[in-house]
Amino acid sequence: MDTASRAPAGRTAAGPPRRGRPGLHPAVRYLGGRVITALVSLLAVMVTSFFLFRVLPGDPVAALTQGRAVSVDQLEAMRRDFGLDQPLPQQFLDYCLGMLTLDFGMSYEYRVPVSELIAERIGPTLLLAGTGTVLAAMLGLALGTRAGWRRGSLMDRVDTGLALTLWSVPSFWLGLLLIVLLASGAGLFPTSGMSTPGVEGAFNVALDVAHHMVLPVATMVAVVYAQYMMIMRSSVLDEKGADYLTTARAKGLRDAAVLRRHAVPNALLPTVTLIFLNLGRVVSGVILIETVFAWPGLGSLFYSGLRVPDLPIVQALFVVFAGSVIVMNLLADLVYPLLDPRVRT
């Protein structure tokens, strides 16, 4: 945590050029600091993950054998199999060593290595979450810019009101509503899954997957674009009174050019960081959406893992989800200097 709290100070200190100071190049120092911070956070997540899911109620062995006649010996054998007979410190040590070698253990339920399950499921999740996030961010930034630049106009009030209403809607509810109306009702889209069995040819498969994606992506975009919009709106509002915009107007630029060339690049600076930070919320959104639409991704895997609880799966996924947030933050730190010359030095 100490490294984390020191990080912002490092950014401001990087402002004036540090000439004549021995040591690393400022860019290397900046990069190194960020990477170390990220690694420390990841370590903390790994430790948390182990203990968090052991606090959960429910005995995996009992859950997996529910309704079946099993002897005490068999239960003991299963426990031994899963390593649950070991004392907690020993389990923790095994878990840590496994993590370091990317060996997340064997799924209790599916009896295959968790890493295999993740590898199989990560593609669909990235496809869904990536498409949804990119669309939501683009929509949010465009609407937020417009709303901020013309604050108080009818367009601003309507757009902002709609975005906030959709934001307050639970994603699973909106998903179910869309399924009822457009999939099972109107029959325009498939109700669940990612592909139709029996479709052949690369083009047809892509078309089929896209068809399956429409509703889950629409649900995700509708629920999350408001955050991007509100962030961009307030950033644009902050920049609106800036003196350099008066300079730009005095130069004879059109209003649209003043906005695009001068206001937006400055308004994007705080927005980019906040967008990357917000990507963390995408994960929880995706879990619900994948579950509702039976999307074969990490989210539905996590959901099924939680019911057992299939400890290796949920532990590994927790680390993957949290890890993606950490990676996003690291990316934000790396992208920021590209946008803001003042941080670059």
Added chain:
Amino acid sequence: MKPTRPTNPGAAGEPSADVRETGPPGGGAERPGAAGPGGAAGSAEHYLEVADLSVAYRTAGGEIPAVRGVSFGLEPGSKLGVAGESGCGKSTVALALLRLLPASARISGRVLLEGEDVLAMRWGRLRAVRWAGASIVFQGAMHSLNPVHRIGDQIAEPLLLHDRAGPAQARARVAELLEQVGLPAWRARSYPHELSGGQRQRAMIAMALACRPRLIIADEPTTALDVMIQAQILRLIDELVTDLGISMLMISHDLTVLADTCDRLAVMYAGRIVEEGPADDVFAAARHPYGAALSAAFPRVGDPSSRRAPRGLPGDPPDPAALPSGCAFRPRCPEVQERCAEVDPVLWPAGPRRSAACVRVLSPEQARAAGVPPAPAEEAGTGPAAEGEPRADRDPQAAARPQPQPEEM
């Protein structure tokens, strides 16, 4: 909720604080042809001709006048300084000339740039006139330059826009401009934060010169700079403007800065010009008590009399929403008379090519002609000159002589 500085209503956060450009004032065609009090009729020899310019800001509490009928003219190649305290409306005047005020501002009057009324222009024509016809050197170039764009790109922007220059052409012109303002050409690749305050102001000047405008409006160009840099920048502006034959309107709260640079000087108080005339005369011997207080506030180096009698002015500038009756300066005036509450003074002739908005400059005959009550001192048998500011009496006969048009500059 009233803006403390009417020049910047956006900061106050009223509902109308949107920084949007001011539209053309309504009813431009019906505007009376006659200029304001003592306003000169549009003359062809003036590059810039401002007649009866008024600006009011619409706020939740009603309209607040920031500029109340300002008229002046600027001949090609001449330099006019506008002085006054913060909030007197001088920056509002500067921004109104190119219609850069927020949407909450209501402008009336006429701003003729080469005979063409800026306030009645269509948007397209206005954009074409901005920067190419008149450019602005803003105060505090720290904030007036965009932090995320390179200096060179910001200087080149108006070139690409107005001169339709190609990239190579623009680059060459940027290098030339930077050299003109004393910056090395490689500075074009720097960002504003990499420059010192003085260098940024030089870049700002280079930017203002980019499209070879015939008028430069310098709005507090040296305010944020330390004294040494201030002198350098002033000398630079002065040299460039003189060499290139550009007219300049310089706005500052610092009378010494204006007196050193400008040919003529106008002193603003509460949204009006209260005194104007040749720069040296106004600075040395102001006829309006406010002008006198302002020049006394900046002692001249090497002038022992100013050192022995340092003076300031008590009180604050009046609230523009609640101006006193009669003369707006009355509550702070050291030489206030009874009749000041009744008379709203306008610019009256006050010496050769000078005018001042103070009843004290009027001779008894002139006062009678203007419908101003006689001064109490007059009844006691003393002439108006006797009670004037001692330094103002360099030309005691001035008030009696017939005066030329006061606004001619």
